[in-house]
Amino acid sequence: MLHLMKNEWKKIWLSVLLAVLTVTIAASVLTATRYHAYSLTYTLDAWEIGTELFGILYPLLVVIPLCWNLYQERKNNFLLYVQPRVSMARYLSAKWMVYAISAFCMIAIPYLVSAATVLLIQPPLSTLNLENATHIFKTAYSRYPVVYAVSLSSWKGFLGILVMTMGFVLAMYCDNVFVVLTGPFLYATLENFILAILGIPEYRLVTAFEPSCLDPEVVSMRSFVVGPVLLIACTILLAFFFSKIQKAKVVKI
Amino acid sequence: MIGLIRKNITAFGIGKVIVLFAATLVFSLSLRVGNTLSFEQHLLSALSDHYYLIFFFLPLILFACFSFSEDDPEYVILRFHSYHRYFFQKWLGIGIISALIVLIQCAAILVSAVGLKRGNLWALPAGSLDTDLFHILSQPFQTPLTAFFACCIYEFLGIWLIAGLSIWLTHFTGHKWTVRIMVSLYILSILWIKVPAFHTLPVTGFNHLLILHHNLGLTNRWIVTGITVLILLMLIILTVRFQVKAPLRRKSGITAYYRKALMQKQNLWILCTVVLGITAYKGFRDPYLTSGQEWIYDLFSGHGTGMFHVLSFLEMLIVNTAPLYLLAVFVEHSISDQSIFVAIRTRSRREILHGILQINVQFIALYSVLWFLAGIAGGLLWSHTLDADAILFLLGCVGVKFLDILLQSLVMLVCYLLTKQITVGFLTVLGSNLLCVIPQKWGAFLPFGLSSTVRMDWISLDFGIPVWSAIMVLVVLVSVLLVLIESFGTKKL
Numbered sequence: 162m163l164h165l166m167k168n169e170w171k172k173i174w175l176s177v178l179l180a181v182l183t184v185t186i187a188a189s190v191l192t193a194t195r196y197h198a199y200s201l202t203y204t205l206d207a208w209e210i211g212t213e214l215f216g217i218l219y220p221l222l223v224v225i226p227l228c229w230n231l232y233q234e235r236k237n238n239f240l241l242y243v244q245p246r247v248s249m250a251r252y253l254s255a256k257w258m259v260y261a262i263s264a265f266c267m268i269a270i271p272y273l274v275s276a277a278t279v280l281l282i283q284p285p286l287s288t289l290n291l292e293n294a295t296h297i298f299k300t301a302y303s304r305y306p307v308v309y310a311v312s313l314s315s316w317k318g319f320l321g322i323l324v325m326t327m328g329f330v331l332a333m334y335c336d337n338v339f340v341v342l343t344g345p346f347l348y349a350t351l352e353n354f355i356l357a358i359l360g361i362p363e364y365r366l367v368t369a370f371e372p373s374c375l376d377p378e379v380v381s382m383r384s385f386v387v388g389p390v391l392l393i394a395c396t397i398l399l400a401f402f403f404s405k406i407q408k409a410k411v412v413k414i
Numbered sequence: 415m416i417g418l419i420r421k422n423i424t425a426f427g428i429g430k431v432i433v434l435f436a437a438t439l440v441f442s443l444s445l446r447v448g449n450t451l452s453f454e455q456h457l458l459s460a461l462s463d464h465y466y467l468i469f470f471f472l473p474l475i476l477f478a479c480f481s482f483s484e485d486d487p488e489y490v491i492l493r494f495h496s497y498h499r500y501f502f503q504k505w506l507g508i509g510i511i512s513a514l515i516v517l518i519q520c521a522a523i524l525v526s527a528v529g530l531k532r533g534n535l536w537a538l539p540a541g542s543l544d545t546d547l548f549h550i551l552s553q554p555f556q557t558p559l560t561a562f563f564a565c566c567i568y569e570f571l572g573i574w575l576i577a578g579l580s581i582w583l584t585h586f587t588g589h590k591w592t593v594r595i596m597v598s599l600y601i602l603s604i605l606w607i608k609v610p611a612f613h614t615l616p617v618t619g620f621n622h623l624l625i626l627h628h629n630l631g632l633t634n635r636w637i638v639t640g641i642t643v644l645i646l647l648m649l650i651i652l653t654v655r656f657q658v659k660a661p662l663r664r665k666s667g668i669t670a671y672y673r674k675a676l677m678q679k680q681n682l683w684i685l686c687t688v689v690l691g692i693t694a695y696k697g698f699r700d701p702y703l704t705s706g707q708e709w710i711y712d713l714f715s716g717h718g719t720g721m722f723h724v725l726s727f728l729e730m731l732i733v734n735t736a737p738l739y740l741l742a743v744f745v746e747h748s749i750s751d752q753s754i755f756v757a758i759r760t761r762s763r764r765e766i767l768h769g770i771l772q773i774n775v776q777f778i779a780l781y782s783v784l785w786f787l788a789g790i791a792g793g794l795l796w797s798h799t800l801d802a803d804a805i806l807f808l809l810g811c812v813g814v815k816f817l818d819i820l821l822q823s824l825v826m827l828v829c830y831l832l833t834k835q836i837t838v839g840f841l842t843v844l845g846s847n848l849l850c851v852i853p854q855k856w857g858a859f860l861p862f863g864l865s866s867t868v869r870m871d872w873i874s875l876d877f878g879i880p881v882w883s884a885i886m887v888l889v890v891l892v893s894v895l896l897v898l899i900e901s902f903g904t905k906k907l
Contacts (some may be wrong), residue, residue, distance in 0.1 A: 340743060340746075354732060
């Protein structure tokens with residue numbers, strides 16, 4: 162398995178590295194510059210302001226640098242040559258694990274580096290709203306920013322893996338590369354909009370990803386569960402639809 | 415010709431004659447209940463009731479037209495020496511069916527009027543519901559009986575014209591499109607009597623061709639109808655006489671191939687769902703809107719510049735990129751993975767490029783029409799007044815929306831031509847939409863999402879950029895992109 166994973170890593174390391182570097186630089190620059198127009202109460206406020214846009218774009222960030230590879234291997238019949246040598250389940254499991262680690266890194270590293278940037282810069286804080294300020298996990302957020310940043314970045318990395326899995330399922334069965342690469346983004350956008358207009362924004366995937374986007378009183382433990390569970394359910398349904406109803410094959414002969 | 419007339423009368427059928435007579439009789443008799451009109455007044459009142467004419471008589475006429483609108487077999491047409499001779503003689507012959515329909519209708523109304531006292535005067539009994547109608551008709555006509563005969567003749571000519579139009583449309587566009595166009599014009603007639611705002615618009619529906627008093631009482635209305643009829647007659651006569659090729663009937667060619675791939679039922683359903691979903695969301699979110707303009711402004715509000723509001727941004731993104739997403743899927747599926755046989759069958763790459771551009775424009779135009787219909791339907795449901803100003807505002811918003819989405823689709827296409835990756839094009843469009851967060855003054859002129867009403871000074875709120883500047887920005891950029899695609903597109907495709 163480890164050997165298979167090494168092989169897979171060789172195929173995607175460049176795109177993963179480029180993605181990590183680009184997103185890290187973008188997140189750090191935005192974190193270091195965007196806070197100027199705001200009055201900050203806590204140090205990590207600048208981090209939240211700077212990485213605000215990634216809450217919408219992260220489904221693209223974790224899918225595009227990875228899932229093109231599986232799609233390409235299906236399209237150029239590479240999997241046909243793999244099949245006699247390794248069982249397809251084993252091969253796809255190894256591939257998924259490498260993709261999962263990469264997706265985790267592509268989200269967690271930029272968030273951690275941008276958090277480190279803001280902790281190094283130490284932006285000027287205002288004490289005007291200090292007494293009325295509310296925030297989810299306020300104690301950790303205000304007193305232990307490193308713990309908060311590491312925990313939240315890891316959690317976001319985990320959600321990145323879930324979103325990448327949806328792209329992985331699409332890449333396994335779908336023949337349109339555009340749908341493969343943008344499908345999870347479309348899901349996240351529609352889910353975000355529909356749950357918001359239905360009046361339950363606390364259960365959106367984006368709330369689980371960025372819990373500070375809503376009033377802390379509205380956000381509960383369920384906010385961290387419903388969005389990801391819905392995503393997993395949709396991914397399973399998608400896999401079921403393609404494999405059992407549409408009878409699509411991963412390897413086409 | 416006599417044989418043709420006989421054949422068309424048979425196609426019209428005895429069943430429709432019976433239904434017409436019976437329904438007109440029942441309707442006319444129902445008018446007598448609780449009414450004390452004289453014989454002549456009753457005749458005019460029954461013949462001019464636009465609810466009866468639009469909701470029963472007009473559908474029956476259209477139904478009858480469909481039964482004989484198809485061209486006869488070629489061996490029949492050959493006996494007339496030329497198609498235009500066949501067409502005009504068929505149309506002339508249908509005049510007899512039109513006269514027959516009017517006579518049957520008059521007979522039913524006359525039967526219903528038996529026993530009423532005579533009185534060929536305009537003065538109505540107190541409390542009569544026909545006061546407005548009689549007031550309008552009393553201006554050009556001296557007596558109700560004269561008005562009745564005039565209405566009959568007008569109705570006869572109207573039926574004749576509608577029948578001619580249906581034969582012409584069927585010849586040039588085929589049965590399916592004829593039904594679609596005729597039903598659309600019929601819906602326009604219903605809207606005209608239901609939405610007062612339509613009264614001031616220079617559009618002509620079937621109601622104007624059939625109902626005389628719909629052309630009276632409104633300033634310049636009869637001139638609009640007259641000009642429309644003249645244009646229509648000239649168009650029919652010239653196109654038939656000079657055998658103009660039917661553009662809509664052409665089912666072959668690369669555009670038709672792409673149309674079939676893009677305008678699938680599931681794609682149209684997706685567009686309808688997006689339009690319906692956003693309209694319902696807007697309507698139920700602000701159910702207390704007062705004016706039609708306010709409703710239209712809210713419907714197309716979109717997202718402003720120099721700020722970031724997640725829900726508004728997502729709404730703008732969904733509205734603007736729904737057709738673009740489907741276009742991108744289509745490009746990836748039908749153009750990137752295009753079979754070599756398609757390329758061989760087309761004359762040149764330029765033809766393929768023009769096919770893509772044409773289908774692109776048609777698809778976005780269709781989406782804009784859906785938004786126009788949603789604006790009207792939502793206005794009727796959720797606003798108190800949907801006046802002419804609101805409809806003109808709606809037309810403006812839909813037009814700018816069309817330009818905005820067209821521009822974004824062309825940007826996507828340029829990226830595709832340069833990189834051969836439609837995903838890059840889509841991501842470019844997505845990134846360009848995100849530029850609205852830039853807190854700079856020039857950000858207001860960014861063309862992506864410019865169709866949002868909050869970005870333009872539509873109703874003099876001193877908020878947003880002037881409308882004409884926005885339109886100029888979009889038109890100039892669309893033109894530039896079209897020139898670019900035309901100049902290098904064929905080489906890159």
